[in-house]
Amino acid sequence: xxxxxxxxxxxxxxxxxxxxxxxxxxxxxxxxxxxxxxxxxxxxxxxxxxxxxxxxxxxxxxxxxxxxxxxxxxxxxxxxxxxxxxxxxxxxxxxxxxxxxxxxxxxxxxxxxxxxxxxxxxxxxxxxxxxxxxxxxxxxxxxxxxxxxxxxxxxxxxxxxxxxxxxxxxxxxxxxxxxxxxxxxxxxx
Ligand code: ITT
Numbered sequence: 001x002x003x004x005x006x007x008x009x010x011x012x013x014x015x016x017x018x019x020x021x022x023x024x025x026x027x028x029x030x031x032x033x034x035x036x037x038x039x040x041x042x043x044x045x046x047x048x049x050x051x052x053x054x055x056x057x058x059x060x061x062x063x064x065x066x067x068x069x070x071x072x073x074x075x076x077x078x079x080x081x082x083x084x085x086x087x088x089x090x091x092x093x094x095x096x097x098x099x100x101x102x103x104x105x106x107x108x109x110x111x112x113x114x115x116x117x118x119x120x121x122x123x124x125x126x127x128x129x130x131x132x133x134x135x136x137x138x139x140x141x142x143x144x145x146x147x148x149x150x151x152x153x154x155x156x157x158x159x160x161x162x163x164x165x166x167x168x169x170x171x172x173x174x175x176x177x178x179x180x181x182x183x184x185x186x187x188x189x
Pocket of ligand 1: 006007009012064065066067068081085139140141142143166168
């Protein structure tokens with residue numbers, strides 16, 4: 001099985017490669033621009049993105065819309081995570097949370113997968129907390145300020161460990177369950 005990972009984000013590509021390597025799925029990184037609609041739902045962004053790509057006759061691919069939802073900021077940056085990371089960055093998010101008692105947050109990853117003419121959309125989550133300061137050099141994006149266990153940040157753990165517990169790792173497990181169902185289904189009623 002071969003899937004194109006369509007994204008502009010090299011951090012995502014590395015995580016998908018690492019996840020899929022052990023699952024017998026070959027991945028190819030492909031950069032194809034497509035319109036990302038403005039929506040408050042990751043699933044809607046992914047659904048419309050898949051539609052755009054299929055209109056261009058592209059098949060057997062994965063797209064990923066993800067984000068960090070911080071409870072005391074009412075889910076911000078959420079679907080605006082990429083823009084917020086590029087503008088105010090982790091330092092800006094920490095400033096917004098200055099003095100916040102509730103530092104809980106959830107990472108979400110919505111995968112849209114087109115495989116042999118079938119569309120699968122799954123969403124993985126990972127709950128945790130926002131640390132008081134940035135820590136670590138691994139990973140990308142919000143990894144230095146997010147901790148799944150309240151002690152180490154995602155940027156302080158190796159990629160293999162992050163994949164075991166992360167929103168993206170969770171989404172890949174859900175996706176593989178769906179793909180397996182479809183592979184054993186022979187089309188007969
Ligand atoms: P593509 O749309 O091209 O895939 P992108 O970086 O713009 O790349 P998103 O629109 O899904 O991707 O933006 C989500 C942002 O959330 C991303 O840019 C990161 O800053 C952040 N993010 C997502 N997953 C993350 C993770 O596992 N660790 C840290 N930050 C993450």
